[in-house]
Amino acid sequence: VSxxxxxxxxxxxxxxPTQSRDAIAAAAREQFAEVxxxxxxxxxxxxxxxxxxxxxxxxxxxxxSLFREVMALPxxxxxxxxxxxxxxxxxxxxxxxxxxxxxxxxxxxxxxxxGRIRSAASQPHAAELxxxxxxxxxxxxxxxxxxxxxxTRAVLVGSHLVGIAFARHVVLVEPLAAMSTxxxxxxxxPTFQRFLAGPLD
Amino acid sequence: VSxxxxxxxxxxxxxxPTQSRDAIAAAAREQFAEVxxxxxxxxxxxxxxxxxxxxxxxxxxxxxSLFREVMALPxxxxxxxxxxxxxxxxxxxxxxxxxxxxxxxxxxxxxxxxGRIRSAASQPHAAELxxxxxxxxxxxxxxxxxxxxxxTRAVLVGSHLVGIAFARHVVLVEPLAAMSTxxxxxxxxPTFQRFLAGPLD
Numbered sequence: 591v592s593x594x595x596x597x598x599x600x601x602x603x604x605x606x607p608t609q610s611r612d613a614i615a616a617a618a619r620e621q622f623a624e625v626x627x628x629x630x631x632x633x634x635x636x637x638x639x640x641x642x643x644x645x646x647x648x649x650x651x652x653x654x655s656l657f658r659e660v661m662a663l664p665x666x667x668x669x670x671x672x673x674x675x676x677x678x679x680x681x682x683x684x685x686x687x688x689x690x691x692x693x694x695x696x697x698x699x700x701x702x703x704x705g706r707i708r709s710a711a712s713q714p715h716a717a718e719l720x721x722x723x724x725x726x727x728x729x730x731x732x733x734x735x736x737x738x739x740x741x742t743r744a745v746l747v748g749s750h751l752v753g754i755a756f757a758r759h760v761v762l763v764e765p766l767a768a769m770s771t772x773x774x775x776x777x778x779x780p781t782f783q784r785f786l787a788g789p790l791d
Numbered sequence: 792v793s794x795x796x797x798x799x800x801x802x803x804x805x806x807x808p809t810q811s812r813d814a815i816a817a818a819a820r821e822q823f824a825e826v827x828x829x830x831x832x833x834x835x836x837x838x839x840x841x842x843x844x845x846x847x848x849x850x851x852x853x854x855x856s857l858f859r860e861v862m863a864l865p866x867x868x869x870x871x872x873x874x875x876x877x878x879x880x881x882x883x884x885x886x887x888x889x890x891x892x893x894x895x896x897x898x899x900x901x902x903x904x905x906g907r908i909r910s911a912a913s914q915p916h917a918a919e920l921x922x923x924x925x926x927x928x929x930x931x932x933x934x935x936x937x938x939x940x941x942x943t944r945a946v947l948v949g950s951h952l953v954g955i956a957f958a959r960h961v962v963l964v965e966p967l968a969a970m971s972t973x974x975x976x977x978x979x980x981p982t983f984q985r986f987l988a989g990p991l992d
């Protein structure tokens with residue numbers, strides 16, 4: 591799942607409005623991921639994007655609306671999770687692990703996930719974003735597989751993923767922080783399998 | 792595991808230094824849990840404890856040293872986890888779940904855990920506290936049970952616990968947030984069992 595837009599590369603020309611907007615969005619994601627919502631400032635975001643702070647306000651208004659807009663998950667993530675329901679249930683754990691660990695590890699989406707987690711710790715609207723992702727996409731997948739407590743299954747997968755992302759990218763606990771994406775997928779796939787398709791207790 | 796001290800109750804007399812210190816520590820834990828390290832202030836902590844802000848500085852020095860001191864896990868937690876190694880390995884998942892879910896749910900320790908998680912999102916020394924707990928106590932337990940990647944097993948248990956605490960007490964994802972402690976123990980015990988004593992992949 592890629593978040594980068596073709597217009598965000600450097601062209602040598604003076605950046606047009608779309609390029610500036612993309613550059614601000616990318617810089618804002620990095621800021622939220624690095625320091626969390628509370629410490630992120632328009633000034634630092636503008637500086638990283640190479641624009642005037644007034645342009646950030648012009649494009650995005652308030653810090654809250656900037657956060658909501660740039661931290662939205664691309665629709666492709668929800669679609670990829672929804673598509674998992676059509677495959678064999680006995681491999682759903684590995685398939686969902688590949689998408690979700692990819693999401694937290696991929697450079698194009700990692701800032702989005704880490705930024706949400708860091709910000710959710712102190713910001714109710716960031717918490718709301720984390721909550722709606724977990725409940726919506728994963729719950730729909732779980733419900734397609736079983737009638738037995740799909741909402742509970744979805745929140746187990748989501749909370750384990752958040753815990754892994756927290757240990758791997760925020761707190762940097764070894765050996766998890768140094769593992770490859772493939773190793774993490776191998777490690778969490780059996781757990782996700784049980785959470786989604788196995789007996790719960 | 793209880794964190795309250797016998798001297799922290801209200802006696803009707805003017806509070807002595809130990810009572811003030813305990814009241815400040817309890818108020819600081821609540822502040823860190825509610826708003827995280829960045830937003831916690833000496834003024835708000837002093838106000839909640841009913842003392843002058845200067846007294847917070849007098850007892851604890853800087854915000855960082857206040858955090859380190861009041862957010863330290865009581866030694867009883869590490870001892871309880873260590874004691875699990877002497878029981879039967881086939882029930883270690885449930886036994887560790889009872890201690891750890893109790894830790895995140897018990898009113899006397901919840902503020903400690905939630906405050907660490909909220910603060911770790913933006914504060915390196917809070918992250919350090921989370922990291923050392925996970926690696927030290929759980930790793931020792933895992934190593935007593937198996938030679939197969941004990942450090943990986945410990946971080947899986949720790950990160951799942953952090954994910955559960957995050958979903959249950961920070962982001963408030965249902966149905967997890969509304970469950971009883973016993974229901975959460977039932978839900979995570981089989982996962983902790985596999986993480987600590989089962990095959991990993």
